[in-house]
Every structure is written in structure tokens, then in C-alpha cells.
Amino acid sequence: MEEINISRIEKMLETLLESAEHLGIAIIKAIIIFVIGQLIIKLINKFVKRLLSKKNIDPSVRTFTANLVNITLIILLIISIVGALGIQTTSFAALLASVGVALGMALSGNLSNFAGGLIILLFKPFRVGDFIDAQSASGTVTEIQIFHTILNTSDNIRVYIPNGALSSGVVKNFNIDKRRAEWIIGIEYGEDFDRAKAVVEKILREDSRVLIDPAPFIALNALDSSSVNLIIRAWANNADYWNVYFDMNKAIYDAFNKENINFPFPQMTIHQA
Numbered sequence: 001m002e003e004i005n006i007s008r009i010e011k012m013l014e015t016l017l018e019s020a021e022h023l024g025i026a027i028i029k030a031i032i033i034f035v036i037g038q039l040i041i042k043l044i045n046k047f048v049k050r051l052l053s054k055k056n057i058d059p060s061v062r063t064f065t066a067n068l069v070n071i072t073l074i075i076l077l078i079i080s081i082v083g084a085l086g087i088q089t090t091s092f093a094a095l096l097a098s099v100g101v102a103l104g105m106a107l108s109g110n111l112s113n114f115a116g117g118l119i120i121l122l123f124k125p126f127r128v129g130d131f132i133d134a135q136s137a138s139g140t141v142t143e144i145q146i147f148h149t150i151l152n153t154s155d156n157i158r159v160y161i162p163n164g165a166l167s168s169g170v171v172k173n174f175n176i177d178k179r180r181a182e183w184i185i186g187i188e189y190g191e192d193f194d195r196a197k198a199v200v201e202k203i204l205r206e207d208s209r210v211l212i213d214p215a216p217f218i219a220l221n222a223l224d225s226s227s228v229n230l231i232i233r234a235w236a237n238n239a240d241y242w243n244v245y246f247d248m249n250k251a252i253y254d255a256f257n258k259e260n261i262n263f264p265f266p267q268m269t270i271h272q273a
Helices: 002-054 059-084 089-106 108-123 163-168 193-206 238-258
Strands: 131-134 137-144 148-152 158-162 171-173 178-187 217-223 228-237
Touching: 002 059, 059 137, 108 137, 108 148, 108 163, 137 158, 148 163, 158 163, 178 193, 178 238, 193 217, 193 228, 193 238, 228 238
Parallel strands: none
Antiparallel strands: 131 137, 131 171, 137 148, 148 158, 178 228, 217 228
16 A cells, blocks of 8 residues: 555656646746747837838827837737747637626726727827817827827926827817917006007017918907906917017017006095095
């Protein structure tokens, strides 16, 4: 009986050693595949980016395609590693499909973001480099990824906005040739409106950044509680917009003070019985 037990133990040990040997070889193969696969993915990603750059493809399509290729290669690497570990890839694929369905239901938002990214690339409401305002954020588009679009705000904050929300929501794109600036300036009751209008017209005429076509527009906007409000509208090239907007505020302020055109301030009249 003792000899039978010893022989069984020896066979079990041999089986365990063989299994450990196969497992060790499989793990080493998986590690080698992982390391080599990572290097290959990096090389392919560099090649794809270089190829897309040479073809002068739109930067929006370029970033989206590069991200899609990278994710596809990572999935293929995972399948290769699983195969090297001895797991049947067909069974793994079936399991992956089942998990994919479950994840698809759980992560339906990400699927809508992916579809939103495709819609953005197809209809191009904005591109990389455009300055946009959407989803309570304003900034320059730096990347359009598979699930998110990345903005850099004016104060250098990076904002990630889901593509699904961008493709179905309101987007203001400021990347246009020219923009209209608008000012509402109040003067005191009793001031000469025509004189104030002439002063503003002179300021606009002397600023070469203000476009003459379309022509500037000046009118009496409202008779407010303590002021007569002028509305001023003028067009400028997109690159000059903010400089014109802020410089015009100072120019009007200085000119009105020089011409003794008074600005209003809140007043209260009290009658004593």
C-alpha cells in the first residue's frame, strides 16, 4: 500500500511539475508578446501619425483616427496575450462578446460619445484649432478623441467634453473671418445725442481695424431710468476683435471726457413734505 501511495504522489508531483513548466513557458511567452507588442504598437502609432501628417488630412480626423488605431492595436495585443497563456481565443472571443454586450448596455453613454465623435468628423461643426463655446465651457479645440473633445481655455485649463453632448447640443464657433462688436454707452439726460454720436463715429473712422463693410451702426438704444443709452455696433476681423472691443471702451471714455459729455450715475430724488 505504501508503494502504491508513493507512486501516486510521484505521479502527482510529475503532473504538477509539467503543469508548472507549461504555465511558466506560457507566462514567459505572454511577457515577451507584451513587450514586443508594446514596441510594435508604438512604431505603428508613429507611422500612422506620420502618414496622416504627410497626407495633409484634417487635424480633427487625424487625432480621431490615431486614437482609434491605438485602441484597436491594444485589443489585438490583449487577444494575443490571452492566446499565449493557453486560453482558447474562440472561447475568449465569445466571452468578450458577451462582456461587450453587458458593457455596451452599462456604458451606453460612451457609445453615444463614439457616435457623436463620428458625427463631428462627418459634419465638421468645428475643427482642431477653432475657438468654441459649448457645454458651459469656452476654449480652443486641441484634440477630437474617440469619446471626448479637449479644449484649452483662455486661462490654460484643459476641459474634456463628451462628444455625445457636443454633437447634440448648442456649439458656438468663433473661428470666422469677422465678428461684430457691440457696446452700450450711457450718457446723461440733457446731453446732445447727435454730438455724442458724431464723437463715436470719428473714433470708429480713425481706427483702421474697424471695418467699413459692413458699416458701423450707432443709434439711441433706450431711455433708461438714469441714462440715455447709445448702442454701437462695428465689425472687425476675428484676430482684432478683442483688442478693438477693449480699446474702443477706453477711446470712448477719453473722448467723452474731453468733449465734456457726461456719463450718468444712479440718482435718487427725495421730496420732503
